Amino acid sequence: xxxxxxxxxxxxxxxxxxxxxxxxxxxxxxxxxxxxxxxxxxxxxxxxxxxxxxxxxxxxxxxxxxxxxxxxxxxxxxxxxxxxxxxxxxxxxxxxxxxxxxxxxxxxxxxxxxxxxxxxxxxxxxxxxxxxxxxxxxxxxxxxxxxxxxxxxxxxxxxxxxxxxxxxxxxxxxxxxxxxxxxxxxxxxxxxxxxxxxxxxxxxxxxxxxxxxxxxxxxxxxxxxxxxxxxxxxxxxxxxxxxxxxxxxxxxxxxxxxxxxxxxxxxxxxxxxxxxxxxxxxxxxxxxxxxxxxxxxxxxxxxxxxxxxxxxxxxxxxxxxxxxxxxxxxxxxxxxxxxxxxxxxxxxxxxxxxxxxxxxxxxxxxxxxxxxxxxxxxxxxxxxxxxxxxxxxxxxxxxxxxxxxxxxxxxxxxxxxxxxxxxxxxxxxxxxxxxxxxxxxxxxxxxxxxxxxxxxxxxxxxxxxxxxxxx
Numbered sequence: 001x002x003x004x005x006x007x008x009x010x011x012x013x014x015x016x017x018x019x020x021x022x023x024x025x026x027x028x029x030x031x032x033x034x035x036x037x038x039x040x041x042x043x044x045x046x047x048x049x050x051x052x053x054x055x056x057x058x059x060x061x062x063x064x065x066x067x068x069x070x071x072x073x074x075x076x077x078x079x080x081x082x083x084x085x086x087x088x089x090x091x092x093x094x095x096x097x098x099x100x101x102x103x104x105x106x107x108x109x110x111x112x113x114x115x116x117x118x119x120x121x122x123x124x125x126x127x128x129x130x131x132x133x134x135x136x137x138x139x140x141x142x143x144x145x146x147x148x149x150x151x152x153x154x155x156x157x158x159x160x161x162x163x164x165x166x167x168x169x170x171x172x173x174x175x176x177x178x179x180x181x182x183x184x185x186x187x188x189x190x191x192x193x194x195x196x197x198x199x200x201x202x203x204x205x206x207x208x209x210x211x212x213x214x215x216x217x218x219x220x221x222x223x224x225x226x227x228x229x230x231x232x233x234x235x236x237x238x239x240x241x242x243x244x245x246x247x248x249x250x251x252x253x254x255x256x257x258x259x260x261x262x263x264x265x266x267x268x269x270x271x272x273x274x275x276x277x278x279x280x281x282x283x284x285x286x287x288x289x290x291x292x293x294x295x296x297x298x299x300x301x302x303x304x305x306x307x308x309x310x311x312x313x314x315x316x317x318x319x320x321x322x323x324x325x326x327x328x329x330x331x332x333x334x335x336x337x338x339x340x341x342x343x344x345x346x347x348x349x350x351x352x353x354x355x356x357x358x359x360x361x362x363x364x365x366x367x368x369x370x371x372x373x374x375x376x377x378x379x380x381x382x383x384x385x386x387x388x389x390x391x392x393x394x395x396x397x398x399x400x401x402x403x404x405x406x407x408x409x410x411x412x413x414x415x416x417x418x419x420x421x422x423x424x425x426x427x428x429x430x431x432x433x434x435x436x437x438x439x440x441x442x443x444x445x446x447x448x449x450x451x452x453x454x455x456x457x458x459x460x461x462x463x464x465x466x467x468x469x470x471x
Contacts, residue, residue, distance in 0.1 A: 009236070012158050013167060015213055016151040017174045019114065019206055023144050024178025025199035026121055030086070030412070031299055031312055032182065033192035034079040037066050049073035060308070063191040069130045078130065080412035083299075085134050089141020090148075091405035097146030098398015099267055102391065106154040106216045113146025114206045121200035125193045145405075149398045156385045157218040157393075157451075165330035165447075168382035172323045172374075179298075179316035183309040217250075222390045222453055226250055267395045270388070273459045279387055280396060282442045284403035286339060286380045289436040291404035293346055293373035294319075296411025296429055301366050311363060315370045322371040326378040334447050335383045339376050339440045346372035347433040353426035373433070386446035389458040407432070 040046055042053035049072070056067045065071060071079045093113070100109040120139040127133035152171060159167045182199070189195045217236075220229035230250050270280045301315045329338050349369040356362045380400075388396035417424030444462030452458050 009158050011212070011239075012214065013155060013171075015209060016155045017171055018208075019117075019147045019151060019203075020171065020174035021178035021181070022117065022121075022199070022203040022206070023148060024175045025182060026086070026117070026140055026144050027175075027295070028179055028182050028298065028312075029196065029199065030080075030083040031308075032061070032064075032186040032195060034065050034071075034082060035061060035308060037061070037064060037072075039072065061190045061192075063193065065130070065133065065192060068192070071130075077413070077416065080416065082134055082137050083412045084409040086137040086141040086144075087405040087409040089138035089143075090145035091141075091402045091409075093142030093145025094149050094398040094401035094405065095145075095267070096142070096398075098149045098394045098396075098401070101150045101153065101394040101398075102219075102266070105219055106150050106157070106394070107213055109146060110150035110154065110213065111209055113143045113150065114209055116140075117143035117147060118200070118203050118206060121203065122197065125196035125200065141405075145398075145401060149394060149401055152381060153385060153394045153397055154213075154216050156382075157216045157390070164386070165382060166327055168385070169323055169327045169330065169378050172378050172381070173320065176316055176320035176323055176374075179319060180313055183312045183316070187309050218390050218451075218453075221250060266392070267399060269392050269455055270396055270399065273455075275459045275462060276388070276392075276455070278442060279444070279462070280399060282439050283380065283384050283387060283396070284400045285439050286343075286376070286436055287384070287400040287404040288407040289343065289432040290373050290377040290380060290407070292407025292411050292432055293350070293429055294370060294377055295408040296414055296425075297350070297366055297369045297373065299412060300415050300425055300429070301363065301370065314363065315367050318367045318371040319374040322374040323378060325371075326375045329375070330379060330382065330447075334445050335379055335386075336440055336443060336445050338379050339383065340437050342372045342375045342379075343433040343437045343440065346376070347430045347437070350426045350430035350433070354423040354430075369429070376433075383443075383446060386449060386451065387443070387458075387461070389452035389454055391453065391455060392458065 038047065038057040039051070039054040041048050041051040042055055044051075051073060054070060054072060058067075061067075065082065066079050069075075069078075097109045097113055116139060120136050120143065124133060124136040124140065127136055152168075155167065155171060156164060185198055186195055189198050214232050214235075215228065217229040217232045220226070220232070230247050233250060234247075269276070271277045298312070298315050298319075301311045326338070346369045349365045349372065353362055353365050353369075356365060381397075384397050384400050385393060411429075414428040415425050417428060449461075452461060
């Protein structure tokens with residue numbers, strides 16, 4: 001019933017990946033709306049503090065939030081605070097929309113998130129002061145968190161076991177393309193207001209979700225709305241020209257979910273039993289580490305010597321390479337093997353940055369750290385969706401995404417450690433992936449296993465029962 005990849009699944013895939021480019025614009029925009037800037041004080045003719053009348057170097061950027069609201073000297077940390085607040089929004093959005101999607105369906109929370117993302121990202125270009133800008137960044141982050149968890153889980157629930165690894169990797173490619181396109185837009189639009197408008201307005205295309213995005217058939221079956229699921233799957237069979245008795249298959253599948261433990265799940269259910277509790281703690285730590293390293297080191301690359309546009313585009317290109325590299329890795333290797341290996345590679349590259357002076361080699365090492373952490377990010381997205389049953393899958397992805405935000409909230413301030421010592425940022429970024437290598441060994445393997453539906457299946461998974469691969 002969910003084993004093929006036909007025309008209907010292809011349509012859903014195209015719909016879900018549309019938002020990833022705009023997510024990338026919102027996630028990575030801080031690199032260009034709050035870059036490192038130089039200035040001299042009108043009174044001292046040097047870069048000194050305090051400075052009431054700074055004269056900014058506008059040879060690279062004509063206007064940034066630092067220039068707009070004079071975020072220098074004692075207020076310098078406020079520029080990075082905007083990214084932290086954005087990640088706070090993603091944190092709450094991931095949890096809120098994740099829980100809403102498990103209780104009310106995947107479609108409606110996703111539509112709400114899309115509208116908020118479009119409206120707030122466009123309005124942020126017109127923010128009249130720093131406080132308003134920060135509030136809008138929080139709301140954009142909440143919407144981004146919602147679109148991330150709902151579209152990915154919806155996609156995974158429509159894709160058969162055979163194609164999950166391929167589709168989950170390709171799902172991240174538009175994010176990489178957005179990462180690469182952002183420095184291109186920034187090169188032509190050096191004023192942050194123009195940049196925010198140019199990268200926000202095209203997301204109006206996401207409004208097509210209102211007419212084209214279906215509800216998850218798996219979720220409908222899990223909550224005993226089988227007639228609606230049958231209608232969606234019959235439409236899928238007709239579009240994909242599949243000869244199958246949908247009603248018979250759905251009724252047989254629904255009958256297997258009629259046990260007393262097939263109830264609706266909640267975030268609390270992830271922590272009630274020991275096996276699920278261990279899995280969600282270990283998985284969320286992996287997400288936190290990936291986000292901490294990927295977003296932190298990507299922003300750190302923009303602070304290294306050289307052309308900021310080329311440096312950021314290079315890190316985006318290697319992340320794109322990581323997306324494609326993850327496909328054969330997930331096909332050939334176990335999920336756990338890939339996660340451990342690339343966490344370790346990321347840690348080694350970042351430790352090496354401590355001893356390497358700024359230059360081409362430091363950029364290569366930083367970019368290798370970026371691609372390593374992104375490969376792990378791709379894999380843990382799939383790993384998490386496979387590790388938890390349908391009734392709490394969105395809650396699990398949402399909670400893991402929430403924990404990832406703690407990592408990305410901390411990352412900008414680790415970068416500021418360079419003001420104390422140049423070796424502090426790479427050391428700070430290298431520690432967590434090393435710890436994550438050890439934590440990952442506690443997780444069960446999910447490669448080639450059928451998606452689970454009930455809480456009991458989730459609790460049994462990784463024990464002697466309930467984890468037999470089903471190809």
